[in-house]
Amino acid sequence: MKKTELAPLIDRRLSGIRFEREEAVIQGLRREGARTPARRFRLVPALALILALLLAGTALALGLSLSARMNARQLAVEALGQSFGLSEETIGLFEVNIKKDGADWLVRLTPKNTYPAEVGEYEVSIRNNAVADTRWSLEGSAEYNPDKGLASPVWGQEQLLAYKQAVQNYYDKMSRVDWSKSEQWDLQERARVDQMTRSDQPLVDEILAGDAHAVPGQDDLQPEEAWDRAARALAARYGLPLEYISGMARGYQSFMESREDKSRWYAMTFEAAGKNDGEAGQESFYILLSSPQGEVLKAAWFQPDDSKRALPAGSLIGLRDAVEEYMNTQAFPRLTAARKADAAQRMTAAGFGDLLDGAVYLTPGPGQAAEAAALQKARAVLQDAFQVKGESLSMFVQDFSLQEVDGAALWVLRLTPEHEYQTFIGPTSLIGDYEIRLNEAADEAVLTRWSFSGVDEGTYTRSDWGRAKAYAGYILPWLKELKDKADAVKAAAQDEYFLTVAEAAQHDQLFRDAGFSVERYGAGTPRKDDISEDKAISLALETLRVTYGREAVDKEPFELIWPSYLLRAGAQPFETEQPFWMLSFHGGSGIYVVALDAKSGQILYMNYDPAASGNG
Amino acid sequence: MRETAAAIEALARRLMAEHGDFVTRLCFLYLGDEMEAQDAAQESFLKAMKAFPSFRNESSERTWLARIAINTCKDSLRSPWRKRVDGEQALLNLKDPGEGPEAFDDTVIKAIMSLPAKYKDVILLFYYQNLLLRDIARALALPLPTVSSRLIRARNKLSKQLKGWFFNEED
Numbered sequence: 001m002k003k004t005e006l007a008p009l010i011d012r013r014l015s016g017i018r019f020e021r022e023e024a025v026i027q028g029l030r031r032e033g034a035r036t037p038a039r040r041f042r043l044v045p046a047l048a049l050i051l052a053l054l055l056a057g058t059a060l061a062l063g064l065s066l067s068a069r070m071n072a073r074q075l076a077v078e079a080l081g082q083s084f085g086l087s088e089e090t091i092g093l094f095e096v097n098i099k100k101d102g103a104d105w106l107v108r109l110t111p112k113n114t115y116p117a118e119v120g121e122y123e124v125s126i127r128n129n130a131v132a133d134t135r136w137s138l139e140g141s142a143e144y145n146p147d148k149g150l151a152s153p154v155w156g157q158e159q160l161l162a163y164k165q166a167v168q169n170y171y172d173k174m175s176r177v178d179w180s181k182s183e184q185w186d187l188q189e190r191a192r193v194d195q196m197t198r199s200d201q202p203l204v205d206e207i208l209a210g211d212a213h214a215v216p217g218q219d220d221l222q223p224e225e226a227w228d229r230a231a232r233a234l235a236a237r238y239g240l241p242l243e244y245i246s247g248m249a250r251g252y253q254s255f256m257e258s259r260e261d262k263s264r265w266y267a268m269t270f271e272a273a274g275k276n277d278g279e280a281g282q283e284s285f286y287i288l289l290s291s292p293q294g295e296v297l298k299a300a301w302f303q304p305d306d307s308k309r310a311l312p313a314g315s316l317i318g319l320r321d322a323v324e325e326y327m328n329t330q331a332f333p334r335l336t337a338a339r340k341a342d343a344a345q346r347m348t349a350a351g352f353g354d355l356l357d358g359a360v361y362l363t364p365g366p367g368q369a370a371e372a373a374a375l376q377k378a379r380a381v382l383q384d385a386f387q388v389k390g391e392s393l394s395m396f397v398q399d400f401s402l403q404e405v406d407g408a409a410l411w412v413l414r415l416t417p418e419h420e421y422q423t424f425i426g427p428t429s430l431i432g433d434y435e436i437r438l439n440e441a442a443d444e445a446v447l448t449r450w451s452f453s454g455v456d457e458g459t460y461t462r463s464d465w466g467r468a469k470a471y472a473g474y475i476l477p478w479l480k481e482l483k484d485k486a487d488a489v490k491a492a493a494q495d496e497y498f499l500t501v502a503e504a505a506q507h508d509q510l511f512r513d514a515g516f517s518v519e520r521y522g523a524g525t526p527r528k529d530d531i532s533e534d535k536a537i538s539l540a541l542e543t544l545r546v547t548y549g550r551e552a553v554d555k556e557p558f559e560l561i562w563p564s565y566l567l568r569a570g571a572q573p574f575e576t577e578q579p580f581w582m583l584s585f586h587g588g589s590g591i592y593v594v595a596l597d598a599k600s601g602q603i604l605y606m607n608y609d610p611a612a613s614g615n616g
Numbered sequence: 617m618r619e620t621a622a623a624i625e626a627l628a629r630r631l632m633a634e635h636g637d638f639v640t641r642l643c644f645l646y647l648g649d650e651m652e653a654q655d656a657a658q659e660s661f662l663k664a665m666k667a668f669p670s671f672r673n674e675s676s677e678r679t680w681l682a683r684i685a686i687n688t689c690k691d692s693l694r695s696p697w698r699k700r701v702d703g704e705q706a707l708l709n710l711k712d713p714g715e716g717p718e719a720f721d722d723t724v725i726k727a728i729m730s731l732p733a734k735y736k737d738v739i740l741l742f743y744y745q746n747l748l749l750r751d752i753a754r755a756l757a758l759p760l761p762t763v764s765s766r767l768i769r770a771r772n773k774l775s776k777q778l779k780g781w782f783f784n785e786e787d
Binding site: 018020113521561564572573583591605 | 628629632636637639640641644645650653654657658661662665732733734750751753758759760761762764765766
């Protein structure tokens with residue numbers, strides 16, 4: 001799955017959802033004295049527990065050093081154990097937030113996930129290096145009934161442990177399935193595995209849409225017939241020759257049954273032969289066919305290369321699905337002005353003019369500038385007005401057309417960033433859109449517009465443009481250069497998602513050299529007097545052994561997922577001004593993370609995500 | 617003072633205009649109910665405006681709003697008064713924006729809505745909101761390695777559910 005595939009799918013599905021509460025927010029802001037949310041906790045009498053630094057003492061004896069924050073955490077864990085029976089194992093089901101208030105600490109545990117019962121929240125106040133107060137938001141709840149086991153509406157330590165074990169059992173069972181061959185499974189095998197892995201799902205909360213894999217019965221559409229019907233249906237839907245579909249490789253076939261209404265259907269894919277074409281992906285069709293009727297429930301055509309996607313030849317009447325899919329790609333904007341006008345005419349003739357969003361496309365003719373000349377002129381205007389030129393143009397989808405606007409024929413050039421550039425730096429594109437309009441003779445610009453005009457009037461250089469709030473035309477070559485270099489680092493990396501320490505340092509240095517902050521791009525290279533990566537790993541493992549027991553670390557498959565060396569804490573849930581190692585391990589029962597000061601090896605942070613918190 | 621209030625209102629209107637739909641859709645994906653999503657989005661913007669003085673521009677506004685919205689939704693999900701919503705049913709309840717019958721496929725969205733919350737977090741922020749892993753870590757206040765491992769596990773879960781459908785070996 002690629003980023004470019006999911007966002008349009010969701011946006012299309014959720015396009016009907018618009019924010020409707022603007023005025024309510026404004027009214028809320030106008031109400032003076034916004035209420036401070038009441039504390040959720042019923043305060044119980046302070047326990048005034050004075051606990052020695054038990055774990056810290058053990059850690060020190062083993063040569064481990066804990067930060068003050070980690071000491072506070074360990075004090076809180078001890079206190080929660082004494083007050084409510086919690087242990088490190090079940091604490092992993094909660095986010096542990098540690099807040100410093102002067103010399104005091106507040107440790108708060110909030111659920112990491114939604115669980116099948118109420119688990120509440122826990123708080124521990126630490127004053128003068130001693131536990132002053134422990135609280136559980138559900139303490140004294142009449143619904144807390146340990147005798148009911150997991151059926152109790154409120155869960156304490158025993159239920160949490162039982163739940164954690166049950167979920168672990170489920171994941172153990174899942175891990176015994178050889179998923180690598182799932183694509184080759186026949187329908188019987190799919191149904192068998194589905195049935196087996198579903199038996200525990202009500203507890204694990206992983207039910208997928210209530211549908212189950214099934215085996216076709218005698219009255220159902222049979223698998224081979226389903227393939228044939230699917231090919232014919234796709235050819236008709238997209239106006240393609242049957243040979244085009246049937247010549248593709250058969251991909252995946254499953255047979256599903258709705259648990260709700262028992263309706264049944266096939267899901268199938270047809271895929272272009274050969275391997276994926278790099279980032280561009282692979283052309284494929286998918287289709288859902290009802291059984292036994294063989295009616296098309298859904299279908300889609302993935303064509304990652306817009307230039308290869310075209311409207312069906314001939315009349316478009318009856319092909320609305322294909323036309324609508326086409327218009328939801330970038331294929332139409334990439335057409336020449338003349339071909340746009342032709343496509344628009346065909347769509348209008350078939351009754352699909354509404355898909356043109358009100359635009360009236362004209363065919364260039366006598367009295368109007370030739371299209372190529374008009375485009376050249378529009379680009380020259382763009383360059384003069386906004387310094388967008390040369391290779392920077394390749395960063396945009398260029399939509400050029402002749403349109404009727406307010407009764408006049410105008411040449412319109414619109415530039416929107418290609419998706420890869422739009423999302424390269426962050427979720428909000430700082431590149432913006434451009435629009436140039438020329439009169440029909442293409443000798444006069446009637447509109448020049450950049451959507452980010454006035455957003456940032458500063459002047460930046462190659463080494464500080466990362467601070468800009470909008471990337472003006474002169475910045476675009478630097479942006480492209482940065483992306484090319486960053487892509488090259490990732491392309492050369494062993495794993496795009498888990499860059500090694502050296503690869504991550506190289507990657508982030510590129511961004512820092514362009515003016516981006518070290519808090520955001522913080523991967524660096526260890527200094528000479530820092531502890532080595534091996535030493536950091538060794539200390540981290542020892543910390544985990546002390547905390548979770550030797551069995552957790554030494555007796556189950558336990559592997560280092562990702563070592564990282566960071567110069568600043570940035571958004572980390574702990575504070576340090578110094579570089580630190582952050583090490584993630586995967587054990588059979590979850591993910592463990594330890595952060596250590598890079599020079600002293602002091603433990604700054606530790607976290608455990610058991611499978612039952614969602615990290616299966 | 618009046619000028620300050622006016623400036624805050626103007627800022628709020630801009631944020632809502634630019635990010636209102638995004639925040640509401642994000643809330644819907646968490647809560648599975650359109651009205652609850654509107655409520656959560658409204659609350660998110662009010663929280664955001666109260667907290668805006670502490671917004672230090674270390675992340676984009678969108679990342680910052682996403683973080684507030686996610687926390688708001690999680691609080692809502694923990695509420696004992698909240699009924700459990702079936703993700704698929706929530707999708708079916710939505711008005712179909714397309715004119716043609718079954719204009720598109722919901723398989724992926726259903727699969728994502730069925731994920732445990734912490735996987736849903738990273739998948740939506742990575743694939744839908746297009747955040748960098750570091751920005752996701754910032755938005756969720758999680759260590760970067762945790763975010764990465766969750767993303768990989770989430771992808772693995774989805775790939776099992778969508779094998780040969782939306783996932784290819786090379787993806």
